[in-house]
Amino acid sequence: MGHDTAHESNTKRIWNVFYILSIVTIVEVILGIIKPEFMMTTYIVSMKLLNWIFIILTIYKAYLITWAFMHMEGETKGLRRSVVWTAIFLICYLVFILLTEGDYVYEVFKGGYKSWDF
Amino acid sequence: METAVTKTGTEGKTWGGGNQPLKASYGKMMMWFFILSDALTFSGFLAAYGFSRFKFIDSWPIADEVFNHFPFLHGVDAPMYYVALMTFILIFSSVTMVLAVDAGHHLKKNKVILYMFLTIVGGLIFVGSQAWEWKNFIKGEFGAVETRGGNILQFVDADGHRVALKDIAIFDHHNDRAQHERKNGLWFVKESPLPTYTVEEIKKGFAAKPNLLIRTQKLDEKGHKTILSREESLAKLNKEVVGVVEGANLHHNEYGSPLFADFFFFITGFHGFHVFSGVVINIIIFFNVLLGTYERRKSYEMVEKVGLYWHFVDLVWVFVFTFFYLV
Numbered sequence: 001m002g003h004d005t006a007h008e009s010n011t012k013r014i015w016n017v018f019y020i021l022s023i024v025t026i027v028e029v030i031l032g033i034i035k036p037e038f039m040m041t042t043y044i045v046s047m048k049l050l051n052w053i054f055i056i057l058t059i060y061k062a063y064l065i066t067w068a069f070m071h072m073e074g075e076t077k078g079l080r081r082s083v084v085w086t087a088i089f090l091i092c093y094l095v096f097i098l099l100t101e102g103d104y105v106y107e108v109f110k111g112g113y114k115s116w117d118f
Numbered sequence: 119m120e121t122a123v124t125k126t127g128t129e130g131k132t133w134g135g136g137n138q139p140l141k142a143s144y145g146k147m148m149m150w151f152f153i154l155s156d157a158l159t160f161s162g163f164l165a166a167y168g169f170s171r172f173k174f175i176d177s178w179p180i181a182d183e184v185f186n187h188f189p190f191l192h193g194v195d196a197p198m199y200y201v202a203l204m205t206f207i208l209i210f211s212s213v214t215m216v217l218a219v220d221a222g223h224h225l226k227k228n229k230v231i232l233y234m235f236l237t238i239v240g241g242l243i244f245v246g247s248q249a250w251e252w253k254n255f256i257k258g259e260f261g262a263v264e265t266r267g268g269n270i271l272q273f274v275d276a277d278g279h280r281v282a283l284k285d286i287a288i289f290d291h292h293n294d295r296a297q298h299e300r301k302n303g304l305w306f307v308k309e310s311p312l313p314t315y316t317v318e319e320i321k322k323g324f325a326a327k328p329n330l331l332i333r334t335q336k337l338d339e340k341g342h343k344t345i346l347s348r349e350e351s352l353a354k355l356n357k358e359v360v361g362v363v364e365g366a367n368l369h370h371n372e373y374g375s376p377l378f379a380d381f382f383f384f385i386t387g388f389h390g391f392h393v394f395s396g397v398v399i400n401i402i403i404f405f406n407v408l409l410g411t412y413e414r415r416k417s418y419e420m421v422e423k424v425g426l427y428w429h430f431v432d433l434v435w436v437f438v439f440t441f442f443y444l445v
Protein backbone atom coordinates (compact mmCIF):
# COMPACT_ATOMS: atom_id res chain seq x y z
CA MET A 1 0.00 0.00 0.00
CA GLY A 2 1.52 3.19 -1.14
CA HIS A 3 -0.59 5.31 1.14
CA ASP A 4 -0.25 3.48 4.43
CA THR A 5 2.05 6.06 5.91
CA ALA A 6 -0.77 8.42 6.74
CA HIS A 7 -4.35 7.19 7.11
CA GLU A 8 -6.01 10.57 7.02
CA SER A 9 -9.67 10.30 6.13
CA ASN A 10 -10.56 10.74 2.48
CA THR A 11 -14.28 11.10 3.10
CA LYS A 12 -14.48 14.60 1.74
CA ARG A 13 -12.73 13.72 -1.51
CA ILE A 14 -14.91 10.60 -1.91
CA TRP A 15 -18.09 12.65 -1.72
CA ASN A 16 -16.67 15.26 -4.08
CA VAL A 17 -15.88 12.59 -6.65
CA PHE A 18 -19.38 11.18 -6.18
CA TYR A 19 -20.90 14.60 -6.91
CA ILE A 20 -18.79 15.00 -10.04
CA LEU A 21 -19.71 11.49 -11.28
CA SER A 22 -23.40 12.17 -10.64
CA ILE A 23 -23.34 15.51 -12.41
CA VAL A 24 -21.51 14.05 -15.41
CA THR A 25 -24.05 11.19 -15.61
CA ILE A 26 -26.97 13.61 -15.40
CA VAL A 27 -25.45 15.77 -18.15
CA GLU A 28 -25.03 12.66 -20.32
CA VAL A 29 -28.64 11.59 -19.80
CA ILE A 30 -29.98 15.08 -20.52
CA LEU A 31 -27.90 15.32 -23.71
CA GLY A 32 -29.06 11.82 -24.67
CA ILE A 33 -32.70 12.79 -24.29
CA ILE A 34 -32.75 16.20 -25.96
CA LYS A 35 -30.04 15.39 -28.55
CA PRO A 36 -29.20 18.98 -29.54
CA GLU A 37 -29.54 19.48 -33.28
CA PHE A 38 -26.08 20.96 -33.90
CA MET A 39 -24.35 18.15 -32.00
CA MET A 40 -26.15 15.59 -34.14
CA THR A 41 -25.14 17.21 -37.42
CA THR A 42 -21.57 18.26 -36.64
CA TYR A 43 -19.12 15.53 -37.54
CA ILE A 44 -15.58 15.30 -36.23
CA VAL A 45 -13.41 12.51 -37.68
CA SER A 46 -16.56 10.88 -39.13
CA MET A 47 -18.32 10.73 -35.77
CA LYS A 48 -21.08 12.95 -34.39
CA LEU A 49 -19.99 15.64 -31.94
CA LEU A 50 -22.57 14.29 -29.47
CA ASN A 51 -20.94 10.85 -29.51
CA TRP A 52 -17.52 12.38 -28.99
CA ILE A 53 -18.86 14.23 -25.95
CA PHE A 54 -20.33 11.01 -24.55
CA ILE A 55 -17.07 9.11 -25.04
CA ILE A 56 -14.91 11.85 -23.53
CA LEU A 57 -17.21 12.16 -20.51
CA THR A 58 -17.12 8.37 -20.13
CA ILE A 59 -13.33 8.32 -20.12
CA TYR A 60 -13.35 11.14 -17.60
CA LYS A 61 -15.67 9.09 -15.35
CA ALA A 62 -13.48 6.02 -15.79
CA TYR A 63 -10.45 8.12 -14.81
CA LEU A 64 -12.17 9.37 -11.66
CA ILE A 65 -13.30 5.89 -10.61
CA THR A 66 -9.85 4.40 -11.16
CA TRP A 67 -7.86 7.21 -9.62
CA ALA A 68 -10.07 8.17 -6.68
CA PHE A 69 -12.20 5.11 -5.84
CA MET A 70 -9.69 2.41 -6.75
CA HIS A 71 -6.96 4.63 -5.35
CA MET A 72 -4.70 4.30 -8.34
CA GLU A 73 -3.30 7.75 -7.54
CA GLY A 74 -1.74 6.29 -4.40
CA GLU A 75 -0.02 3.35 -6.08
CA THR A 76 3.55 3.40 -7.25
CA LYS A 77 4.38 4.59 -10.73
CA GLY A 78 5.36 1.06 -11.77
CA LEU A 79 2.08 -0.56 -10.80
CA ARG A 80 0.05 2.28 -12.23
CA ARG A 81 1.78 2.23 -15.58
CA SER A 82 1.86 -1.55 -15.93
CA VAL A 83 -1.91 -1.64 -15.50
CA VAL A 84 -3.08 1.56 -17.19
CA TRP A 85 -0.70 1.74 -20.15
CA THR A 86 -1.18 -1.93 -21.01
CA ALA A 87 -4.94 -1.52 -21.02
CA ILE A 88 -4.94 1.72 -22.99
CA PHE A 89 -2.52 0.48 -25.62
CA LEU A 90 -4.25 -2.87 -26.24
CA ILE A 91 -7.75 -1.40 -26.20
CA CYS A 92 -6.89 1.38 -28.66
CA TYR A 93 -5.22 -1.15 -30.95
CA LEU A 94 -8.19 -3.54 -30.91
CA VAL A 95 -10.81 -0.83 -31.28
CA PHE A 96 -8.96 0.74 -34.20
CA ILE A 97 -8.70 -2.58 -36.05
CA LEU A 98 -12.26 -3.75 -35.46
CA LEU A 99 -13.92 -0.44 -36.23
CA THR A 100 -11.92 -0.03 -39.44
CA GLU A 101 -12.91 -3.53 -40.49
CA GLY A 102 -16.56 -2.91 -39.54
CA ASP A 103 -16.61 0.23 -41.65
CA TYR A 104 -15.13 -1.71 -44.57
CA VAL A 105 -17.84 -4.38 -44.33
CA TYR A 106 -20.44 -1.59 -44.25
CA GLU A 107 -19.05 -0.19 -47.50
CA VAL A 108 -19.23 -3.65 -49.07
CA PHE A 109 -22.89 -3.97 -48.12
CA LYS A 110 -23.63 -0.44 -49.33
CA GLY A 111 -21.84 -0.99 -52.62
CA GLY A 112 -24.41 -3.60 -53.52
CA TYR A 113 -21.94 -6.46 -53.78
CA LYS A 114 -24.21 -8.47 -51.54
CA SER A 115 -27.99 -8.24 -51.51
CA TRP A 116 -29.46 -7.93 -48.04
CA ASP A 117 -32.84 -6.23 -48.44
CA PHE A 118 -35.25 -8.79 -49.87
CA MET B 119 3.61 -9.74 5.31
CA GLU B 120 6.86 -11.58 5.71
CA THR B 121 5.64 -14.58 7.63
CA ALA B 122 6.84 -17.30 5.28
CA VAL B 123 9.81 -15.55 3.73
CA THR B 124 13.16 -17.23 4.20
CA LYS B 125 15.95 -14.81 5.00
CA THR B 126 18.74 -14.95 2.49
CA GLY B 127 21.17 -12.60 4.08
CA THR B 128 21.03 -10.34 1.08
CA GLU B 129 18.17 -8.14 2.29
CA GLY B 130 18.53 -4.53 1.39
CA LYS B 131 20.36 -5.32 -1.82
CA THR B 132 18.36 -4.51 -4.94
CA TRP B 133 18.32 -8.04 -6.30
CA GLY B 134 18.53 -9.73 -2.96
CA GLY B 135 14.90 -10.75 -2.84
CA GLY B 136 12.27 -9.69 -0.38
CA ASN B 137 11.82 -6.36 -2.13
CA GLN B 138 8.41 -4.95 -2.99
CA PRO B 139 9.19 -2.60 -5.82
CA LEU B 140 5.51 -1.92 -6.44
CA LYS B 141 4.86 -1.44 -2.73
CA ALA B 142 1.67 -3.43 -2.91
CA SER B 143 0.89 -6.73 -1.23
CA TYR B 144 0.77 -9.81 -3.41
CA GLY B 145 -3.01 -10.10 -3.14
CA LYS B 146 -3.68 -6.52 -4.08
CA MET B 147 -1.27 -6.55 -6.97
CA MET B 148 -2.80 -9.74 -8.35
CA MET B 149 -6.26 -8.22 -7.98
CA TRP B 150 -5.05 -5.35 -10.16
CA PHE B 151 -3.71 -7.69 -12.81
CA PHE B 152 -6.89 -9.77 -12.71
CA ILE B 153 -8.83 -6.55 -13.25
CA LEU B 154 -6.55 -5.66 -16.15
CA SER B 155 -7.20 -8.99 -17.87
CA ASP B 156 -10.93 -8.79 -17.16
CA ALA B 157 -10.97 -5.26 -18.57
CA LEU B 158 -9.39 -6.59 -21.75
CA THR B 159 -12.08 -9.29 -21.96
CA PHE B 160 -14.80 -6.68 -21.70
CA SER B 161 -13.01 -4.49 -24.23
CA GLY B 162 -12.97 -7.43 -26.61
CA PHE B 163 -16.74 -7.78 -26.28
CA LEU B 164 -17.37 -4.07 -26.61
CA ALA B 165 -15.04 -3.77 -29.60
CA ALA B 166 -16.86 -6.68 -31.25
CA TYR B 167 -20.10 -4.84 -30.57
CA GLY B 168 -18.58 -1.77 -32.18
CA PHE B 169 -17.57 -3.84 -35.21
CA SER B 170 -21.12 -5.11 -35.71
CA ARG B 171 -22.54 -1.69 -35.15
CA PHE B 172 -20.24 -0.10 -37.71
CA LYS B 173 -21.22 -2.86 -40.10
CA PHE B 174 -24.88 -1.80 -39.79
CA ILE B 175 -24.22 1.83 -38.94
CA ASP B 176 -27.18 3.10 -40.96
CA SER B 177 -29.74 0.61 -39.64
CA TRP B 178 -28.89 0.08 -35.98
CA PRO B 179 -31.80 0.17 -33.48
CA ILE B 180 -32.30 3.44 -31.58
CA ALA B 181 -31.69 2.74 -27.88
CA ASP B 182 -34.19 5.40 -26.74
CA GLU B 183 -36.97 3.42 -28.38
CA VAL B 184 -35.84 0.10 -26.96
CA PHE B 185 -35.24 1.00 -23.33
CA ASN B 186 -38.05 3.36 -22.50
CA HIS B 187 -39.79 1.65 -19.61
CA PHE B 188 -39.98 2.81 -16.03
CA PRO B 189 -41.53 0.81 -13.18
CA PHE B 190 -45.16 1.73 -12.47
CA LEU B 191 -45.29 4.09 -15.42
CA HIS B 192 -46.92 1.77 -17.84
CA GLY B 193 -47.12 2.94 -21.41
CA VAL B 194 -45.26 6.17 -20.62
CA ASP B 195 -42.34 6.86 -22.94
CA ALA B 196 -39.44 7.30 -20.51
CA PRO B 197 -36.25 6.92 -22.52
CA MET B 198 -33.20 6.12 -20.39
CA TYR B 199 -34.62 7.32 -17.07
CA TYR B 200 -34.48 3.86 -15.61
CA VAL B 201 -30.99 3.04 -16.83
CA ALA B 202 -29.83 6.42 -15.52
CA LEU B 203 -31.27 5.47 -12.14
CA MET B 204 -29.49 2.09 -12.32
CA THR B 205 -26.21 3.82 -13.13
CA PHE B 206 -26.74 6.14 -10.22
CA ILE B 207 -27.40 3.20 -7.88
CA LEU B 208 -24.22 1.48 -9.00
CA ILE B 209 -22.11 4.62 -8.59
CA PHE B 210 -23.61 5.12 -5.16
CA SER B 211 -22.79 1.56 -4.15
CA SER B 212 -19.24 2.28 -5.31
CA VAL B 213 -19.19 5.28 -2.98
CA THR B 214 -20.36 3.22 0.00
CA MET B 215 -17.71 0.64 -0.89
CA VAL B 216 -14.93 3.20 -0.88
CA LEU B 217 -16.29 4.59 2.39
CA ALA B 218 -16.09 1.06 3.82
CA VAL B 219 -12.45 0.83 2.69
CA ASP B 220 -11.77 4.21 4.24
CA ALA B 221 -13.40 3.16 7.53
CA GLY B 222 -11.31 -0.02 7.38
CA HIS B 223 -8.12 2.04 7.30
CA HIS B 224 -9.18 3.54 10.61
CA LEU B 225 -10.20 0.12 11.96
CA LYS B 226 -13.76 1.31 12.55
CA LYS B 227 -15.54 -2.03 12.41
CA ASN B 228 -19.12 -0.75 12.78
CA LYS B 229 -18.73 1.74 9.97
CA VAL B 230 -17.28 -0.94 7.70
CA ILE B 231 -20.29 -3.15 8.50
CA LEU B 232 -22.77 -0.39 7.69
CA TYR B 233 -21.11 0.67 4.44
CA MET B 234 -20.58 -2.89 3.19
CA PHE B 235 -24.21 -3.65 3.93
CA LEU B 236 -25.30 -0.65 1.85
CA THR B 237 -22.98 -1.74 -0.96
CA ILE B 238 -24.53 -5.20 -1.03
CA VAL B 239 -28.04 -3.76 -1.07
CA GLY B 240 -27.08 -1.45 -3.94
CA GLY B 241 -25.64 -4.36 -5.90
CA LEU B 242 -28.78 -6.42 -5.41
CA ILE B 243 -31.01 -3.56 -6.54
CA PHE B 244 -28.84 -3.20 -9.63
CA VAL B 245 -29.00 -6.89 -10.56
CA GLY B 246 -32.77 -6.84 -10.03
CA SER B 247 -33.09 -3.81 -12.29
CA GLN B 248 -31.01 -5.51 -14.92
CA ALA B 249 -33.34 -8.52 -14.81
CA TRP B 250 -36.30 -6.21 -15.23
CA GLU B 251 -34.68 -4.57 -18.26
CA TRP B 252 -34.11 -8.00 -19.77
CA LYS B 253 -37.74 -8.94 -19.15
CA ASN B 254 -39.00 -5.86 -20.98
CA PHE B 255 -36.59 -6.40 -23.83
CA ILE B 256 -37.47 -10.09 -24.21
CA LYS B 257 -41.19 -9.42 -24.04
CA GLY B 258 -41.06 -6.56 -26.54
CA GLU B 259 -43.66 -3.90 -26.91
CA PHE B 260 -45.21 -3.36 -30.33
CA GLY B 261 -44.08 -6.37 -32.31
CA ALA B 262 -42.87 -6.32 -35.90
CA VAL B 263 -42.61 -8.45 -39.03
CA GLU B 264 -39.47 -9.85 -40.58
CA THR B 265 -38.58 -10.04 -44.26
CA ARG B 266 -36.94 -12.90 -46.10
CA GLY B 267 -33.63 -11.06 -45.89
CA GLY B 268 -33.94 -10.86 -42.11
CA ASN B 269 -34.84 -7.17 -41.93
CA ILE B 270 -37.37 -5.87 -39.44
CA LEU B 271 -40.40 -3.86 -40.54
CA GLN B 272 -42.36 -1.97 -37.90
CA PHE B 273 -45.80 -0.39 -38.16
CA VAL B 274 -46.64 3.26 -37.64
CA ASP B 275 -49.74 5.40 -38.13
CA ALA B 276 -49.92 8.55 -40.24
CA ASP B 277 -48.33 10.65 -37.45
CA GLY B 278 -45.37 8.30 -37.15
CA HIS B 279 -46.50 6.77 -33.84
CA ARG B 280 -45.82 3.07 -33.43
CA VAL B 281 -48.78 0.69 -33.77
CA ALA B 282 -48.81 -2.65 -31.99
CA LEU B 283 -49.48 -5.92 -33.83
CA LYS B 284 -52.51 -6.57 -31.66
CA ASP B 285 -54.16 -3.41 -33.02
CA ILE B 286 -53.49 -4.47 -36.59
CA ALA B 287 -54.16 -8.19 -36.85
CA ILE B 288 -57.59 -9.41 -37.86
CA PHE B 289 -58.02 -12.78 -36.19
CA ASP B 290 -59.03 -15.72 -38.29
CA HIS B 291 -60.06 -18.48 -35.92
CA HIS B 292 -60.49 -21.02 -38.68
CA ASN B 293 -56.82 -20.86 -39.40
CA ASP B 294 -55.59 -21.38 -35.85
CA ARG B 295 -52.87 -23.96 -35.93
CA ALA B 296 -51.80 -26.15 -33.02
CA GLN B 297 -48.21 -25.91 -31.85
CA HIS B 298 -46.23 -28.87 -33.13
CA GLU B 299 -44.46 -30.55 -30.22
CA ARG B 300 -41.98 -33.35 -29.83
CA LYS B 301 -44.64 -35.76 -28.66
CA ASN B 302 -46.74 -35.64 -31.82
CA GLY B 303 -45.91 -36.04 -35.45
CA LEU B 304 -42.33 -36.76 -36.39
CA TRP B 305 -40.41 -37.98 -33.39
CA PHE B 306 -38.23 -35.59 -31.42
CA VAL B 307 -38.78 -32.75 -33.81
CA LYS B 308 -40.40 -29.61 -32.53
CA GLU B 309 -40.98 -26.16 -33.95
CA SER B 310 -40.24 -22.84 -32.35
CA PRO B 311 -43.17 -21.27 -30.48
CA LEU B 312 -45.86 -19.92 -32.79
CA PRO B 313 -46.29 -16.15 -32.75
CA THR B 314 -49.62 -14.80 -31.50
CA TYR B 315 -50.55 -13.66 -35.01
CA THR B 316 -49.86 -15.16 -38.39
CA VAL B 317 -48.42 -13.19 -41.28
CA GLU B 318 -51.75 -13.55 -43.10
CA GLU B 319 -53.65 -11.97 -40.23
CA ILE B 320 -51.25 -9.04 -40.15
CA LYS B 321 -51.46 -8.56 -43.93
CA LYS B 322 -55.25 -8.59 -43.81
CA GLY B 323 -55.37 -6.10 -40.97
CA PHE B 324 -52.82 -3.84 -42.64
CA ALA B 325 -54.81 -3.79 -45.89
CA ALA B 326 -57.99 -2.92 -43.98
CA LYS B 327 -56.53 0.12 -42.19
CA PRO B 328 -55.50 2.74 -44.77
CA ASN B 329 -53.65 4.99 -42.29
CA LEU B 330 -51.01 2.37 -41.48
CA LEU B 331 -47.47 2.64 -42.85
CA ILE B 332 -44.29 0.61 -42.60
CA ARG B 333 -41.13 1.84 -40.95
CA THR B 334 -37.90 0.20 -42.07
CA GLN B 335 -34.62 -0.22 -40.18
CA LYS B 336 -32.88 2.32 -42.40
CA LEU B 337 -31.81 5.56 -40.72
CA ASP B 338 -31.97 8.86 -42.59
CA GLU B 339 -29.40 11.68 -42.27
CA LYS B 340 -31.08 12.97 -39.13
CA GLY B 341 -30.98 9.58 -37.47
CA HIS B 342 -34.69 8.80 -37.81
CA LYS B 343 -36.02 5.55 -39.19
CA THR B 344 -37.32 5.73 -42.77
CA ILE B 345 -41.10 5.52 -43.20
CA LEU B 346 -42.38 4.15 -46.51
CA SER B 347 -45.37 5.44 -48.45
CA ARG B 348 -48.62 3.46 -48.36
CA GLU B 349 -47.98 1.88 -51.76
CA GLU B 350 -44.40 0.93 -50.95
CA SER B 351 -45.57 -0.42 -47.59
CA LEU B 352 -48.19 -2.67 -49.16
CA ALA B 353 -45.76 -3.93 -51.79
CA LYS B 354 -43.06 -4.67 -49.25
CA LEU B 355 -45.46 -6.36 -46.85
CA ASN B 356 -46.99 -8.59 -49.50
CA LYS B 357 -43.78 -9.49 -51.32
CA GLU B 358 -41.08 -9.84 -48.70
CA VAL B 359 -42.52 -10.60 -45.28
CA VAL B 360 -42.09 -14.13 -44.02
CA GLY B 361 -42.55 -13.98 -40.25
CA VAL B 362 -43.90 -12.22 -37.19
CA VAL B 363 -41.51 -11.17 -34.42
CA GLU B 364 -42.58 -10.37 -30.89
CA GLY B 365 -39.89 -9.27 -28.46
CA ALA B 366 -36.26 -10.23 -28.71
CA ASN B 367 -34.18 -13.37 -28.41
CA LEU B 368 -30.88 -14.52 -29.85
CA HIS B 369 -32.35 -15.12 -33.33
CA HIS B 370 -34.97 -12.43 -33.82
CA ASN B 371 -35.33 -8.93 -32.47
CA GLU B 372 -38.40 -6.81 -33.06
CA TYR B 373 -36.35 -3.62 -32.61
CA GLY B 374 -34.00 -4.33 -35.52
CA SER B 375 -30.78 -6.21 -36.07
CA PRO B 376 -30.62 -9.47 -34.06
CA LEU B 377 -26.96 -8.61 -33.37
CA PHE B 378 -28.17 -5.79 -31.14
CA ALA B 379 -30.04 -8.32 -29.00
CA ASP B 380 -27.14 -10.79 -29.07
CA PHE B 381 -24.62 -8.25 -27.83
CA PHE B 382 -27.05 -6.76 -25.36
CA PHE B 383 -27.72 -10.13 -23.76
CA PHE B 384 -24.11 -11.15 -23.89
CA ILE B 385 -22.45 -8.01 -22.57
CA THR B 386 -25.02 -6.94 -20.00
CA GLY B 387 -25.32 -10.60 -19.02
CA PHE B 388 -21.59 -10.91 -18.51
CA HIS B 389 -21.58 -7.67 -16.58
CA GLY B 390 -24.59 -8.77 -14.53
CA PHE B 391 -22.71 -11.97 -13.73
CA HIS B 392 -19.83 -9.84 -12.47
CA VAL B 393 -22.20 -7.81 -10.32
CA PHE B 394 -23.70 -11.01 -8.97
CA SER B 395 -20.33 -12.54 -8.13
CA GLY B 396 -19.26 -9.20 -6.66
CA VAL B 397 -22.29 -9.28 -4.37
CA VAL B 398 -21.47 -12.84 -3.32
CA ILE B 399 -17.83 -11.95 -2.55
CA ASN B 400 -18.98 -8.83 -0.72
CA ILE B 401 -21.32 -10.94 1.40
CA ILE B 402 -18.49 -13.32 2.32
CA ILE B 403 -16.25 -10.43 3.33
CA PHE B 404 -19.19 -8.79 5.11
CA PHE B 405 -19.54 -11.86 7.34
CA ASN B 406 -15.82 -11.91 7.96
CA VAL B 407 -16.07 -8.30 9.10
CA LEU B 408 -19.02 -9.20 11.34
CA LEU B 409 -17.05 -12.06 12.87
CA GLY B 410 -14.16 -9.72 13.56
CA THR B 411 -11.63 -11.54 11.39
CA TYR B 412 -10.05 -8.33 10.14
CA GLU B 413 -10.34 -6.69 13.54
CA ARG B 414 -8.05 -9.42 14.91
CA ARG B 415 -5.79 -9.18 11.88
CA LYS B 416 -5.55 -5.43 12.46
CA SER B 417 -5.88 -4.97 8.74
CA TYR B 418 -8.92 -4.53 6.54
CA GLU B 419 -6.99 -5.12 3.34
CA MET B 420 -9.45 -7.81 2.21
CA VAL B 421 -12.16 -5.14 2.15
CA GLU B 422 -9.88 -3.06 -0.03
CA LYS B 423 -9.35 -5.95 -2.44
CA VAL B 424 -13.04 -6.75 -2.90
CA GLY B 425 -13.52 -3.00 -3.13
CA LEU B 426 -11.20 -2.94 -6.14
CA TYR B 427 -13.31 -5.62 -7.82
CA TRP B 428 -16.52 -3.81 -7.00
CA HIS B 429 -15.26 -0.53 -8.45
CA PHE B 430 -14.18 -2.38 -11.55
CA VAL B 431 -17.75 -3.61 -12.02
CA ASP B 432 -18.88 0.00 -11.80
CA LEU B 433 -16.15 1.04 -14.22
CA VAL B 434 -17.32 -1.48 -16.81
CA TRP B 435 -20.90 -0.33 -16.41
CA VAL B 436 -19.86 3.24 -17.22
CA PHE B 437 -18.71 2.00 -20.62
CA VAL B 438 -21.64 -0.35 -21.21
CA PHE B 439 -24.00 2.51 -20.36
CA THR B 440 -22.34 4.78 -22.90
CA PHE B 441 -22.11 2.33 -25.76
CA PHE B 442 -25.51 0.65 -25.40
CA TYR B 443 -27.71 3.47 -24.23
CA LEU B 444 -26.15 6.80 -25.16
CA VAL B 445 -24.06 6.64 -28.32
